[in-house]
Amino acid sequence: MSRIHVLSPQLANQIAAGEVVERPSSVVKELLENALDAGARRIELDIEGGGLKLIRLSDDGSGIARDDLPLSLSRHATSKIQSLDDLEAVATLGFRGEALASISSVSRLVLTSREISADTAFKVSAEGRDMLPAVAPAAHPVGTSVEVRDLFFNTPARRKFLRTEKTEFAHIEEVVKRQALSRFDVGFVLRHNQRVVHQLPPAVSPVEQERRIGQLCGAQFMQNAILIEHEASGLKLHGWVALPAFSRSQADLQYFFVNQRVIRDKLVAHAIKQAYRDVLYHGRHPAFVLYLALDPGVVDVNVHPTKHEVRFRDGRLVHDFIFRSLHRALAEVRPQDTLSGSTGASLVASTDAGSTPAAMAQSPLQLSVATDTGEPFRTLGLPVTPSAGMIRDQIRGYGALHPEVTAASVASRAPQDQPSAEESEMPPLGFAIAQLHGIYVLAQNSLGLVLVDMHAAHERITYERLKKAYYARAMSVQPLLVPLSLTVSAREAALAEEHNEALTTLGLLVERIGPELLLIRQIPAMLSQSDVAKLVRDVLADLFVLGSSDRLEARVNELLATMACHGSVRANRQLTLAEMNRLLRDMEVTERSGQCNHGRPTWTQLSMAELDKLFLRGR
Ligand code: ADP
Ligand code: MG
Numbered sequence: 001m002s003r004i005h006v007l008s009p010q011l012a013n014q015i016a017a018g019e020v021v022e023r024p025s026s027v028v029k030e031l032l033e034n035a036l037d038a039g040a041r042r043i044e045l046d047i048e049g050g051g052l053k054l055i056r057l058s059d060d061g062s063g064i065a066r067d068d069l070p071l072s073l074s075r076h077a078t079s080k081i082q083s084l085d086d087l088e089a090v091a092t093l094g095f096r097g098e099a100l101a102s103i104s105s106v107s108r109l110v111l112t113s114r115e116i117s118a119d120t121a122f123k124v125s126a127e128g129r130d131m132l133p134a135v136a137p138a139a140h141p142v143g144t145s146v147e148v149r150d151l152f153f154n155t156p157a158r159r160k161f162l163r164t165e166k167t168e169f170a171h172i173e174e175v176v177k178r179q180a181l182s183r184f185d186v187g188f189v190l191r192h193n194q195r196v197v198h199q200l201p202p203a204v205s206p207v208e209q210e211r212r213i214g215q216l217c218g219a220q221f222m223q224n225a226i227l228i229e230h231e232a233s234g235l236k237l238h239g240w241v242a243l244p245a246f247s248r249s250q251a252d253l254q255y256f257f258v259n260q261r262v263i264r265d266k267l268v269a270h271a272i273k274q275a276y277r278d279v280l281y282h283g284r285h286p287a288f289v290l291y292l293a294l295d296p297g298v299v300d301v302n303v304h305p306t307k308h309e310v311r312f313r314d315g316r317l318v319h320d321f322i323f324r325s326l327h328r329a330l331a332e333v334r335p336q337d338t339l340s341g342s343t344g345a346s347l348v349a350s351t352d353a354g355s356t357p358a359a360m361a362q363s364p365l366q367l368s369v370a371t372d373t374g375e376p377f378r379t380l381g382l383p384v385t386p387s388a389g390m391i392r393d394q395i396r397g398y399g400a401l402h403p404e405v406t407a408a409s410v411a412s413r414a415p416q417d418q419p420s421a422e423e424s425e426m427p428p429l430g431f432a433i434a435q436l437h438g439i440y441v442l443a444q445n446s447l448g449l450v451l452v453d454m455h456a457a458h459e460r461i462t463y464e465r466l467k468k469a470y471y472a473r474a475m476s477v478q479p480l481l482v483p484l485s486l487t488v489s490a491r492e493a494a495l496a497e498e499h500n501e502a503l504t505t506l507g508l509l510v511e512r513i514g515p516e517l518l519l520i521r522q523i524p525a526m527l528s529q530s531d532v533a534k535l536v537r538d539v540l541a542d543l544f545v546l547g548s549s550d551r552l553e554a555r556v557n558e559l560l561a562t563m564a565c566h567g568s569v570r571a572n573r574q575l576t577l578a579e580m581n582r583l584l585r586d587m588e589v590t591e592r593s594g595q596c597n598h599g600r601p602t603w604t605q606l607s608m609a610e611l612d613k614l615f616l617r618g619r
Helices: 009-020 024-037 066-072 084-088 099-105 156-160 165-182 206-217 219-223 266-276 315-331 335-346 357-362 386-394 454-471 490-498 500-505 532-546 549-554 556-566 577-589 608-614
Strands: 042-048 054-059 108-114 121-126 135-138 143-149 187-192 195-200 225-232 235-242 254-258 288-293 431-436 440-444 448-453 477-487 509-514 517-524 603-607
Touching: 009 099, 024 042, 024 054, 024 099, 024 143, 024 165, 042 165, 066 108, 066 121, 066 135, 099 108, 165 187, 165 195, 165 206, 165 254, 195 206, 206 219, 219 225, 219 235, 225 315, 235 315, 254 266, 266 288, 266 315, 288 315, 431 577, 440 454, 440 577, 448 454, 448 577, 448 608, 454 556, 454 577, 477 509, 477 532, 490 500, 490 509, 490 517, 490 532, 500 509, 517 532, 532 556, 603 608
Parallel strands: 042 187, 254 288
Antiparallel strands: 042 054, 054 143, 108 121, 108 143, 121 135, 187 195, 225 235, 235 288, 431 440, 440 448, 448 603, 477 517, 509 517
16 A cells, blocks of 8 residues: 555545536536625526536626635635634535535636626636636626536546436526525526526515516416415424425425525425325325525534535424424315415305314214205305415415305206305305216306316315314214124234224224124214225224334324225215205315315316317307
8 A cells, every 4th residue: 555645635626526516517506506695686607518518607796806716716715604603503505615626626617706896807717727726807797707618527437427418407407496496586597508598587576486486387386386384483484385286296396495595305305295195196296395494503504515405403393393384284275265366355254163073973974964955055154264264365376256156146056955145155166066977066156167076075074074083082983783793804803803992092893702703883973874894894904004003003094094985975876966065065164175085186177268268169
C-alpha cells in the first residue's frame, strides 16, 4: 500500500460531486436554490441538450461581491451559516457550501455577478482547475448568472449513466416544477433548446396560485382538489389534496414541502397513505400539493447531501397531525361539496343524525322506509352542522348550482313521493326516478342526471355506520331467536375460539360446540338481513389471513368492511323510489360516500350541459 496523502482540492471536489451532482437536474436544483437564497424574484433558466450541453440560470438576486467570487467556487465556503447554532435553525435552502465547488469540478463553469452596490459586474470561470479562478470585469445587471457547459466532460464514467436528452430534461422540468410550487412569489421561465417550456409570472393572489398549480399539475388536478388548511400545536398544514376518485396509477403527483423545502420523507408518506387508506382503490396513488410549516428548530435538514430528507424532532406528532388533518378533510367531503363549488350558500343542510347508533338500531338495513311519505326527506331542513359548512367553504369544486330548480319541477315522480312544501328544496343528489338493471339508481338533481352504484354506495354507508358503532362501543346486536349451527373446518373452529373476544366486540357471539361445529347466537343488528352463515365464514377467513390478535386490532376496519359488504343491498334487488331516496339522503350525510370501501366511485353526475353535448343540442 502507498503512503497516506491529502487529496487535492480538485479530487476532493470531484468525489463530493458524486453525491451532489448525479445528473443535470441536480445542477439545476442547486442553482435554483442559490438564486432563491439570494432573494431572487425572477429566475430564467436556459437548457440545451437536456442540460448536458448547457445549463444557464440568471437571477435578479443580491449578487456576489467581487472579492467573494473566487471563494464562491471553493469547497466549504458559504455565506449562509457561521456556526453550528445557525445550522440548528437554518432558513436558507443551501448551507453546505459545496454545490458550486462540486459542479465546477465536473463541468466548464462561468459565474457572472453584480452586487446591488457595485457599478460593474465581474465573472469567474473554472474548468475543474485546482487554483483559485481569475476574476475579470463583465457586463451583467444586478444579480447572478451561472453557466454550466459540458457537464461530466472530465468524468466519463458519470456520463455513461445519463439517459436521453428528453429524459434528462424531464428530470430538470420536475425540479423546476417543485421550486415553482414552493415559491409562488417568484417568477420562473424555463426554456429548452430556445423554446419556452414554462413561463410562470409571480402568483400572489389565491386565484393566481391555483392557476400556477393548474399549469404545473394539470387543470384536472385543480378541479378535483380540496383545499386544506389546518393548524395545531405549532404545526401548520395547507395545500391541495385530490379527491380519491382522482387517484393516479403512479406516485407522480405528490409534492410535499417542509418550510418551503421539497422533501421526500417516509414518515410523511406513511401519514398521507394512511389518511387515504379507507378511500383509495387498491394500488392507486393519491395526488397532492401540501405545505407544512413549523419552527425550523424542530426539524433537522442536514440529513442528506441533497437535502431531500429531513428529520423531525417529534416525528410522531408530525405524523399524527398530517394524518388527522387529511383524514378529516377527506371524510368530510359530501356529494354536495363536489357539486357545488364555492356557490354553496343555498345548499341543503346535512346532518349526522341519520348515522348515530340509535338511528342504526331503528332499521337494520337502513333502506326500509316508514309509511309516512315524508320519511325519505327527514334529514333535510335541519340546521347546517359546522363541519359541513366549514368544509364547503374549503372546497373548490366545479359546476354551478341552480337553487331555483325545486323538487316540484322534477318530473315523472309518483305524487306520494313529492316532499311537502317546506321540504321542497332540491337535495344535492336530487330525487330518484328509476332503477336501472337492478344495479344503478337514476336520480334527477338541479344539475341534471345523477347515477348511483347502489351496492357500492350502500356498502360505504353500512361500513361507516359499523365503524362509528364499533369505535363508540355501541354496536347494537341482535340475538338470533334460533341460534344457527354452522359446520366449519377444525381450523376455523379453533380460530373462532381463539378470537372469541374480538368477535364479540364485532357484535358476533360465536360458540364452539364441537370440533367442527359452531353455534352463532347473535349478530350485529345492522346485518340482521344478511346471510349469517356466509358472514361468519367470511369473517373467519379474514381472521385466518390476519393471524394474531394485535394485527386484528390494527385491521379491524378490514373486518368491518367485510361485514359491511354482507349488510349491503345486492344487485338485482328491486328498490322502491322511497328506498332509493333514502339511499341518496344517506349518502349526503355519510363520510367518504364518494367511494365504496374499495375506493371505487359510488356515484357520478351527468349535467344537462354534458347531456346536451351528447345530443348536439345547442342551449
Ligand atoms: P451554499 O449554497 O451551500 O452556501 P454554494 O456552493 O451553492 O453553497 O454557494 C456558495 C456561495 O456562493 C453561497 O453561500 C452564496 O454566498 C454564493 N452564491 C451562489 N449562488 C449565488 C447566487 N445565485 N446569488 C448570490 N450568491 C450566490
Ligand atoms: Mg447552494
